[in-house]
Amino acid sequence: xxxxxxxxxxxxxxxxxxxxxxxxxxxxxxxxxxxxxxxxxxxxxxxxxxxxxxxxxxxxxxxxxxxxxxxxxxxxxxxxxxxxxxxxxxxxxxxxxxxxxxxxxxxxxxxxxxxxxxxxxxxxxxxxxxxxxxxxxxxxxxxxxxxxxxxxxxxxxxxxxxxxxxxxxxxxxxxxxxxxxxxxxxxxxxxxxxxxxxxxxxxxxxxxxxxxxxxxxxxxxxxxxxxxxxxxxxxxxxxxxxxxxxxxxxxxxxxxxxxxxxxxxxxxxxxxxxxxxxxxxxx
Numbered sequence: 001x002x003x004x005x006x007x008x009x010x011x012x013x014x015x016x017x018x019x020x021x022x023x024x025x026x027x028x029x030x031x032x033x034x035x036x037x038x039x040x041x042x043x044x045x046x047x048x049x050x051x052x053x054x055x056x057x058x059x060x061x062x063x064x065x066x067x068x069x070x071x072x073x074x075x076x077x078x079x080x081x082x083x084x085x086x087x088x089x090x091x092x093x094x095x096x097x098x099x100x101x102x103x104x105x106x107x108x109x110x111x112x113x114x115x116x117x118x119x120x121x122x123x124x125x126x127x128x129x130x131x132x133x134x135x136x137x138x139x140x141x142x143x144x145x146x147x148x149x150x151x152x153x154x155x156x157x158x159x160x161x162x163x164x165x166x167x168x169x170x171x172x173x174x175x176x177x178x179x180x181x182x183x184x185x186x187x188x189x190x191x192x193x194x195x196x197x198x199x200x201x202x203x204x205x206x207x208x209x210x211x212x213x214x215x216x217x218x219x220x221x222x223x224x225x226x227x228x229x230x231x232x233x234x235x236x237x238x239x240x241x242x243x244x245x246x247x248x249x250x251x252x253x254x255x256x257x258x259x260x261x262x263x264x265x266x267x268x269x270x271x272x273x274x275x276x277x278x279x280x281x282x283x
Contacts, residue, residue: 005126006062009075012119013059016101017052017155024208025102026159031215032099036089037223041216041274045161053152054078060147066140072127076120083116166271171254173266177246182261187239191232194261197281199231202244202254213253213269217277224278257281 020029026048034044058078061071086098089109097106100115107115156164181187182194193200201217203210214233221231236244248254255267257280265276 002126003065005122006065009119009122009126010059010063013055013062015104017055017059019102019104020048020052020099021155021158022102022104023159025099025104026155027212028097029099029102031219032097034219034223041220041272042161042163045163049155049159049161050152052155056151056154057148060151061144064144066144068127072123075123079116079120079123083113086110086113086116162270166268168265168273169271171251171266171268172249173251173254173256174247174249175263177243178263179261181239181243181247182258187243188234191234191238192229193232193234193258196260197230197283198258199277199281200234200256200258201232202234202248202252204235204252207252209269210253213255213267213272216269216272217255220272220274220277224274224282226278226281230281 019025029051030041030044030048033039033048034041039047055078058071058075061067062075082100086109089098090113095108095110098109098112100107100112178188182189184194186194188194192198199217201210201213203214217231220226221228234244238244251268253269255272256263257265257277259280264280265273267273
């Protein structure tokens with residue numbers, strides 16, 4: 001009976017980890033961590049993957065049944081840590097998905113707390129009577145250590161953090177058409193583009209990369225108290241499809257930092273730089 005419970009618990013941790021590691025899910029999990037304002041965007045990329053790696057390591061320890069004392073302390077400790085975080089989310093009124101199961105299952109912090117309580121109860125039942133340290137043969141220690149290191153590294157390999165995989169780069173756009181559109185009598189000037197320091201993003205409604213860029217930009221603005229008047233989103237219907245495509249050459253999203261009509265930096269959805277944007281817009 002205990003081995004069945006052990007496999008079930010391991011499976012829950014694996015499901016939780018793998019569901020968050022899916023391409024769309026990892027982006028939302030990073031944003032969820034970032035949205036609380038405790039960590040920078042770059043740090044949130046790393047923390048999200050460390051959480052996933054920790055779940056995979058716990059799943060391994062539970063599945064093989066080695067080192068019960070270490071496994072008990074680590075699993076209960078991780079669940080308590082996650083639960084404290086969820087309690088804070090509940091206290092501040094967050095009721096959006098906590099991303100515990102990524103895009104696979106939409107549960108809010110209160111529901112996730114209930115799930116954690118059930119897991120803690122199951123863990124206590126499983127570990128009841130398992131007070132001995134168990135065998136710590138050298139080969140078990142070596143195998144477990146290597147496997148744990150590989151599992152902690154796996155999320156970083158499967159989904160390389162954006163701040164590791166992407167750096168500054170010039171995103172293509174038509175400079176001449178953009179200059180005309182931001183001239184005093186241009187179409188974009190009537191929207192405030194070309195006046196003062198602005199972040200301008202050319203996006204389309206159904207583009208998933210545009211959605212990600214908007215989420216990241218809005219989260220950066222909220223965390224760093226950047227006024228929304230300094231951020232302008234431009235969609236094809238805002239100006240015209242022809243002008244939109246002429247400026248962007250079809251690149252979506254096209255994110256710009258503008259000082260007047262001068263383009264200081266350009267980004268796509270993956271290389272958005274929180275520090276650079278914040279320092280540019282808060283001056």
